[in-house]
Amino acid sequence: MTVTICIGSSCHLKGSRDVVARLQSLISENGLDSQVQLSGSFCNGRCDQGVVVTIEGDDQIYSVLPETTEMFFQNEILPRLAG
Template sequence: MTMVTICVGSSCHIHGSEEIIDRLDAAIRANKKEDEIIPVGGFCFEKCNRHGVTVQVDDDVYTGITPETFDTFFKEKILPRA
C-alpha cells in the first residue's frame, strides 16, 4: 500500500492542488489501484515551489508537480510502488 499525500497548503493550493488531486484520483481508477494507492491531503511541507504542487509518496517528497508533468510522475514514482 502506498500513501500519496498532496499538499493543500496555501502555496500549493494556488499552484493547482485540486487539479492534481483530480488527476491522481482518475489515474488510480484507470489503473484499478483503489486498494493499493491511498490519496490524502496534507499541509505545507515547507517545500513550496514557484511552480506546481508538492507531493509525498510514502517517505519521498517531490516538488513542482504540474498537470503537464503529472502523468509521467504517476507512471515513474507512484505506480511502481503499488
C-alpha cells in the same frame, strides 16, 4: 501506499486540486483504488517546490504540476506497485 499532496495555499495556487483529481482518475483507471490512497497535508514549508507530493515510506519530495501528474504516476507510483 499513501500518496500525500500538499493543499496549502501556495500549492493550491499551483494546482494541487487538479493534481489530486488527475491522480484520482489515473488510480481508478488502473484499478488501483484499493492499493493507493490519496491524502492531503498542510504547508510543510517547501512552497518553492510545489505542488509538494510525498509518498509513504519515502523521504523525497516530488514537485508535481497538473501537467506532470501523469508522468509522476507512471514513473513513481506504478513501479512501486509492480515491485
